[in-house]
Amino acid sequence: MDEFTLIEQFFAGRVTNRDDVRVGIGDDAAVTRCDGNFELVIATDTICEGTHFPPGTPPDALGHRCLAVNLSDLAAMAAEPLWCTLALSLPEAEPDWLRSFATGFFALAERYGIALIGGDTVRGPLSMTVTVHGQVKPGAAVCRDGARLGDLIYVTGVPGLAAAGLQWLEEPGGAGESDTDRVRRFWFPEPRVSEGRALGDLVTAMIDVSDGLMDDVSRLLKASGLVARMELADLPLDVIGTDNALALALRGGDDYELCFCIPPDRVPALERLATGWPCPVTRIGTTQRGEEVAWFIDGKPCDTAGESFRHFPECP
Ligand code: ADP
Ligand code: MG
Numbered sequence: 680m681d682e683f684t685l686i687e688q689f690f691a692g693r694v695t696n697r698d699d700v701r702v703g704i705g706d707d708a709a710v711t712r713c714d715g716n717f718e719l720v721i722a723t724d725t726i727c728e729g730t731h732f733p734p735g736t737p738p739d740a741l742g743h744r745c746l747a748v749n750l751s752d753l754a755a756m757a758a759e760p761l762w763c764t765l766a767l768s769l770p771e772a773e774p775d776w777l778r779s780f781a782t783g784f785f786a787l788a789e790r791y792g793i794a795l796i797g798g799d800t801v802r803g804p805l806s807m808t809v810t811v812h813g814q815v816k817p818g819a820a821v822c823r824d825g826a827r828l829g830d831l832i833y834v835t836g837v838p839g840l841a842a843a844g845l846q847w848l849e850e851p852g853g854a855g856e857s858d859t860d861r862v863r864r865f866w867f868p869e870p871r872v873s874e875g876r877a878l879g880d881l882v883t884a885m886i887d888v889s890d891g892l893m894d895d896v897s898r899l900l901k902a903s904g905l906v907a908r909m910e911l912a913d914l915p916l917d918v919i920g921t922d923n924a925l926a927l928a929l930r931g932g933d934d935y936e937l938c939f940c941i942p943p944d945r946v947p948a949l950e951r952l953a954t955g956w957p958c959p960v961t962r963i964g965t966t967q968r969g970e971e972v973a974w975f976i977d978g979k980p981c982d983t984a985g986e987s988f989r990h991f992p993e994c995p
Contacts, residue, residue: 680772682800688774689781690765690795697794702760703958711762716797717814722752728805730990733848738776740866742783745807747870748889750791751935754875755887757821758813760791765798766808783867791872819879821939826884826903830940831948832964835874835956837915838892839924841865842931868935869957875937877952883940891930895938896964897972903940909964911976925976930985940966 680688691704702710713719726745728734746763753760765784788795793811844865871887878885886899900906916924936958941949953960962973974981986992 680774682772683778685772686800689777690798693781693785693795695789695794696794697761700794700796700876703794703796704798709762709764711796711812716816718817718820719759720753720756720813720815720820721810722749722751722756722813723808723810724748725806732844736899737866738779739783740787741807742780742785743787743867744783746784746787746793746811747868748935749809749811750793750870750872751868751887751889752789753811753813754870754872754924755876755885755937756813756815756819757819757882757885758815759876760793760811760813760872762794762796762812763788765795765808766810767798767800768803768806769800770802770805772929780834781900787870791870791962794850815879821875821879821882821885822884823884823899823902823959824904825882826900826905826940826966827942828905828966828968830847830883830942830966831946831962832896832907832909832938832940833960833962834888834892834914834936834938835866835871835960836934836936836958838934838936839916839926839928839931841868841933841935842891842927843924845931845933846927859980863931868933870935871937871958874953874956874958874960878937878939878949881937881943881945881948881952885937888934888936888938890932891928891934891981891987892938892963893929893972893974899938900966900972903966905966906969906972907966909972909974909981910978911963911974911981912978913961914963914976915959915961925981926985929974929981929983930987932988938963 844861
């Protein structure tokens with residue numbers, strides 16, 4: 680199968696038909712109609728075998744995941760997804776693999792009405808790069824730098840669950856138990872797109888948690904020129920079968936949950952909004968001035984020892 684047949688068979692014409700796509704897959708570039716009353720929000724993420732997922736990850740999970748991690752970035756900006764491109768590097772063109780990959784990809788794309796409008800297909804080590812385009816009303820994108828002194832910090836979902844899933848998969852024989860919640864959470868992260876968009880009007884700053892709470896909370900607050908007192912007593916943790924649930928929440932990656940700051944007087948509105956969400960939303964801290972973020976659980980300092988994942992740890 681050459682790459683043109685491959686694209687035709689698995690990727691072209693499968694998109695959510697959006698009437699703002701004037702030229703989609705098949706020309707030198709895609710052409711979309713932009714609404715002049717909105718701002719464009721763009722993000723790119725790559726996932727590579729061996730770095731972001733272990734060999735043997737099911738293709739439908741990869742199709743889902745490469746789009747999910749990007750939708751999560753749009754969610755964190757409170758943006759509405761519109762269009763995406765997919766650059767695929769494959770060791771070989773295996774029809775069964777591609778069919779399953781496309782099933783995972785388009786199931787998620789359909790759910791959020793995002794259209795695949797182009798990409799690239801090459802032979803090489805297994806990796807996928809997706810670029811997403813979204814939109815917000817002018818000035819409505821939620822950035823990391825908007826947190827204010829005294830804002831409360833919240834997180835969605837169960838941080839650490841995906842890292843627990845990955846840990847499980849990497850244990851000998853672990854993949855056999857592949858239908859557990861944790862493994863699904865790693866394979867099929869649920870981008871909080873609707874939640875992120877709905878939060879847009881309430882929150883002052885937001886980030887998606889992809890590298891563990893410690894790193895991402897620190898990043899968010901640093902951008903805002905603040906620190907925080909974190910109190911994790913109420914955090915739902917994946918306690919079943921893991922003795923290191925707190926460490927995984929703090930240092931593990933791949934959660935794709937939303938962490939955001941909100942002024943205390945907007946909490947009733949948040950509580951109304953979050954009724955009916957498919958995930959918990961939990962208060963985990965308060966912004967303050969100071970040198971660094973302080974982590975507590977049940978009033979006692981957390982064990983924050985350990986290293987977060989770095990792609991290039993040798994760089995100072
Ligand atoms: P060009 O050589 O002009 O860059 P390509 O031969 O790479 O075009 O791709 C042909 C068409 O197929 C283009 O519209 C491109 O955007 C699209 N395309 C290629 N690979 C993919 C893919 N994996 N998913 C979606 N569209 C793709
Ligand atoms: Mg090309």
